[in-house]
Structure formats: structure tokens, C-alpha cells
Amino acid sequence: MANTSDISKGCFLRFNNELVQVLEYEHRTPGNLRAFYQVKMRNIKTGKLVEHRFRAGEDVELVRVDVNDFSYLYDEGPSLVLMDSETYEQISVDKILFGESLKFLKEGMVIKVSFDGETPIYAEPPTSVELEVTYTEPGIRGDTATKTLKPATLETGAEIRVPLFIEIGEKIKVDTRTGDYMERVKS
Template sequence: MAKASEIKNGNILRFNGELVIVNEIIHRTPGKGGAFYLGKFRNIKTGKIVEARLGTDEQVEICRVETNNYQYLYEEGNYFVVMDYDSYEQFNVAKELFGPAAVYLKEGMDVIVSVESEEPIMAQAPNFVELEITYAEPAVKGDTSSGALKNVTLENGVEIKVPLFVNQGDKIKLDTRTGEYVERVK
């Protein structure tokens, strides 16, 4: 347990029985009354922003969270199985922790997982991945307008839009945060 005065931005707290990350903490000293801290917290599971007023001596629980790189091995139901590089220990991480980037994961990739009390609470896919195109629509001859795009299917079954010069069999770099084409990989 720690005092509210010891809270810093980025800390993960157990607040009202939920895990929250501190987005902002401000010390206020009003003209009347005692000083207090005004905090903005984001619930880790729901993403909901919560504001709270804490007394300077109010006790809060700062959680110990370990964040490490792991190797994504395979999918198992609603979970991804990842492996610790040091101990070779394997454990499950819920797909929803990766958010929309989960569809771009490929076996053998590095992922970042945050664990609190041996339970995964946050996960992040790499920002960029390289995937092969398994199907590409043929480009229409003469359609060379600036920024023209065509549909392709990636090796994981996801469909995206890419420039006309990209063909079936090419490897492309993709931004997992936006799902957009970045560049063709040689």
C-alpha cells in the first residue's frame, strides 16, 4: 500500500477492485479545505476512463507488473499460447488483450505481454509485421490514377487494400495498429 502522494503517471493500481493505469494525477490545493489529488485512470480491461479524488494520505495499492518479450507459438481456442524466452515456460494469453492487431499475428513472432500476479493483463503485437500475399486481384490496365488500390488476401486470410504494383507472392510490411499497407519487402 502507498499514499496517494506517491502515485505517478503510468503506475498500475488496484482501484475499486479493478486494475487501472494512471493517465494523469494532479495535486490541488483549494482556497478552502485540505489539499487532494485528482486522478484520471483508465480501466485496463474495459478502457473506460475514471476520475477520482484522493486525499493526500489515502492509501492505494500499486500493483507490480512485469512486462517482457515472449514468442507467440500458436492459437488455441480464444487464447494465444506464448513462450518465455528464458524459462521456456508456456502460458495462455486471451486474444482480446491484443485487440484488433490479433488477426495479424503469425507463429514465431515476438509479442509483449504484461503480467500481474501471474495473470496476463495487457498484450501488444509488434507494430509492423511482414506477411505474404496469397491472392491479388489483377490490376486494371490504364488505371494509373494517383493512389489507386486493389484488394489482396494475406497468408492469414485477412483482406486489405494495397497499391496496384503489388502482386500475388509478394511479401509486404503491414502496420498492425491501423491494418494498412506500409511497403513491399524485397
């Protein structure tokens, strides 16, 4: 058994007989009161956010999770087919594990998948991806003084907002966690 001092961001815990991932944690000591850990967690199955206060030194059940790199092969109904880069073994992973970042995935991308035993429990795509703009309205020449954004469609079908100077055919870098435009990619 581990205790609260062993908790770190990104670790997995068994909390109320459910598997959760720690998103944020903070050690607090308010005035004369006893120290505690304020922990924000995401339930792996339901995706719900849970906040809980643990007493300092309280026992928690850390879950050992194996993380492997997989290449994204193709979309197959409610799941994605991924291939292990070392053994060439193919697995199916539910799309739910990817959340909003699913719309930025392109074939061949490397994805980190976490396993609890043989069951995939969490999938993490790269934090940023380079995608080509397939459609956007033309920008007005000279209108670059403001931070005005326009809609653009990417090669994966995702729609995001980009600056006015971005044109069709250009490659841009996109943050998969937020879906925000980061920068134009120089060829």
C-alpha cells in the first residue's frame, strides 16, 4: 500500500473501487489545521471528474499501469486498430479513450496506450500534430493587425479556427489537447 505522499500527476489510483487518473494534486496546510492533499481525478470508465481530500499519510491504492507505443492503422466502427511497433501485434482500442483528440488522428501516428493487465484503459495521442489545411476562406490582404480567426477544415476533417493569413494547402501545428492552432509549419 502506498500513501498520499506517493501521489503524482498522471498516476492511476483505485478510488471507491473505480480506476481513476490523477489530473491535479495540491498539498495544503491551512493555518493550525492538519495538512491534506486536494486531488482532482478523472474516472477512466465514465470520464467524470472527481475531487477528494486525502489526509496526509492516508493509504491509497496505486495501480501499476503498463504504457506502450502503438501506431494508428485505421478506423473500425466504434474502435481504432493500433499496431505495436515492436511485436507488430494489432489491437482494437475504443474511441472513447481518445476523447476530443480523436478528430486530429492521422494514420501512422504514434499513440501511447496504458494497460491495466490486458485491458486498454487510457490512450494519449501526441500533444501536437502537423496537419494540412484542406479548406478555408481566403484572408483579406493587409488584415493582419488584429488577432481575428477564421474557420478552417483540416485533412482529418476536423474544424478549427486559424489566423487570417493561413491558406489552403499549408501545414499547421495543432494542439490535440485543446484543438487550438499553434503555428504554421515551415517546409
